[in-house]
Amino acid sequence: MSQIWTVIKYEYFKAVKNKTFLIATFLIPVLIAGIMGISIFSSTQTEKKLKELPNTITQIDLLDESGFVNKDLIVPPITEVKSKEQG
Incomplete structure (x- = not known):
């Protein structure tokens, strides 16, 4: 049973220390948040333009x-x- 936990720990730390895992864990959520921010900004700018439009x-x-x-x-x-x- 002890050997199973040793193998599990080894595989876990091997995966966690991998660059791909770190990128997927930290960079992808930042990119998703950035895309959401751009979408929200674009939406608010469009609403402002539409409010100005009827007056013109x-x-x-x-x-x-x-x-x-x-x-x-x-x-x-x-x-x-x-x-x-x-x-």
Whole structure:
């Protein structure tokens, strides 16, 4: 029984001292945290830009030559134009 524990300890310390094990244990979680941080930062920046966007749009011109769009859906800032030159 004593020899089994000796073998287990040997194999454990052999694996733990391996460079690949150390990289997998410490570097990969840091990389995952970095990717998550970039994702959160990108998301917050996108939300800020979207909040600013409605204040910058004053008019959207709609040219519906086919008559496909329901007239009830045309509400400000959407305005219907009759030709390309008008819009």
